[in-house]
Every structure is written in structure tokens, then in C-alpha cells.
Amino acid sequence: MDSMEINKGIAAVLVAGMVFFLAGTIGVNLVDEKRLEKPAIAIQGGPAAETASAAPKPEELPPIAPLLAKADVAEGESTAKKLCTSCHTFTEGGKAGIGPNLYNVVGGPHAHMEGFNYSDGMKAKAGPWTFDELNEWLHKPASYVPGTRMAFPGIGNDQLRADVIDYLHTLSSSPVPLPAP
Ligand code: HEC
Numbered sequence: 697m698d699s700m701e702i703n704k705g706i707a708a709v710l711v712a713g714m715v716f717f718l719a720g721t722i723g724v725n726l727v728d729e730k731r732l733e734k735p736a737i738a739i740q741g742g743p744a745a746e747t748a749s750a751a752p753k754p755e756e757l758p759p760i761a762p763l764l765a766k767a768d769v770a771e772g773e774s775t776a777k778k779l780c781t782s783c784h785t786f787t788e789g790g791k792a793g794i795g796p797n798l799y800n801v802v803g804g805p806h807a808h809m810e811g812f813n814y815s816d817g818m819k820a821k822a823g824p825w826t827f828d829e830l831n832e833w834l835h836k837p838a839s840y841v842p843g844t845r846m847a848f849p850g851i852g853n854d855q856l857r858a859d860v861i862d863y864l865h866t867l868s869s870s871p872v873p874l875p876a877p
Pocket of ligand 1: 776779780781782783784794795796798801805806807808809813814815816817818819834841843844845846847848851860
């Protein structure tokens with residue numbers, strides 16, 4: 697192979713590179729990816745219609761009842777063992793760790809463990825823990841109780857969160873009934 701051939705080879709590679717680069721640039725400019733302000737197709741009663749009217753709430757969680765109806769307690773238990781046991785115990789009369797014991801928490805009052813040093817935000821929450829509230833709490837603890845002591849980001853997966861809540865709900869001698877789906 698003489699040097700001419702080698703030069704041709706290099707030129708071919710350079711040209712190929714330029715064509716590739718140009719095609720990309722042209723492509724990007726041709727396609728105008730502006731986001732639509734309104735969905736092109738409005739689905740009646742669909743999520744688009746709802747979010748348009750309910751402005752301030754940043755994230756609507758899907759309703760918990762249908763997710764609980766198909767929840768897997770065993771999956772919830774193993775997830776809770778992985779994610780929560782560094783701070784919580786689940787057995788009746790279990791000691792507090794970094795977090796309170798969680799026996800009887802579902803249906804019990806917020807800040808349900810006697811003598812535990814809860815955050816002011818948690819103490820200010822009134823009423824019993826409902827499934828919906830647990831859903832919100834375990835989705836993003838710091839949004840549900842600003843200034844919470846629970847240093848846990850939350851469980852993003854809706855079904856997995858329901859599995860964990862379903863497991864928590866079994867931690868009682870007389871569990872509150874699951875909501876009708
Ligand atoms: C890093 C430690 C930590 C982890 C991990 C953690 N928690 Fe907590 N948890 C806390 C603390 C601390 C509180 C008290 C929060 C407050 O006072 O604001 C709490 C409070 C709670 C409460 C409210 C209890 C009550 O008496 O009202 C529930 C329910 C709960 N955690 C569930 C869970 C579940 C389920 C997980 C796992 C998916 C989990 N937590 C992971 C530390 C933790």
C-alpha cells in the first residue's frame with residue numbers, strides 16, 4: 697500500500713465523520729421539539745384534565761385502595777426488612793431505634809409510640825394514620841412532615857409502597873380492614 701492509498705483511507709474516514717456530524721446537526725434543527733402547552737388530545741376525565749384544574753398539588757399519587765387490593769404482603773415484609781429495620785422494629789413491644797416501633801401504627805395516632813422523641817411536625821399531625829396518609833408519608837416523608845426526623849427518601853414505586861403498607865397493616869392483633877378497592 698503506498699502513501700496515496702493511506703491518504704485516501706484517512707480522507708474517507710474524515711468525510712464519513714463530517715457527514716455524520718452534519719446529519720446530526722441538520723436533524724436537530726429540522727425537528728422543533730417545543731413542548732405543547734396543552735396536551736394535543738384532551739382525554740375526558742383523564743390525568744391531563746385533572747392536573748390542569750388542580751394547580752398547586754405537585755404530584756397526585758394513584759389511589760391506594762386498588763394497589764392494596766393486589767398487594768403482596770411477603771414482598772412488603774421483605775422490602776420493609778431491607779429498607780426500614782436500620783431504624784424500626786416491627787414486633788409487639790419492640791424497642792425504639794432511631795425510629796419508633798411500628799407495631800399497631802396503621803390506624804393508630806400519628807406519633808403513636810409513647811415516649812418517642814418525635815419531630816414537632818409529626819406531633820402536630822392530628823388523627824389516626826389512614827392508608828392514604830401512609831401512602832403519602834412513605835412516598836416522600838419530608839413532604840408529608842416538613843422537618844421530619846425520618847431521614848428516608850421514600851419509596852417511589854407505587855405498588856411496592858402499597859406492599860409495605862399492606863405489611864405494616866398486619867402488625868396488629870386486630871388489623872384495621874383494608875379499604876374497599
Ligand atoms: C433513617 C432511619 C429511618 C428509616 C430508614 C425509616 N424510618 Fe420511619 N421513622 C424514622 C423516624 C426518626 C421517625 C419519626 C419521624 C418524626 O418524628 O418526624 C419515623 C417515623 C415513621 C412512621 C410514623 C410512626 C408514628 O408513630 O407515627 C412510620 C409509619 C414509619 N416511620 C415507617 C417507616 C417505613 C415503612 C420505613 C421503611 C420503608 C421507614 N420508616 C424507614 C426513622 C426511619
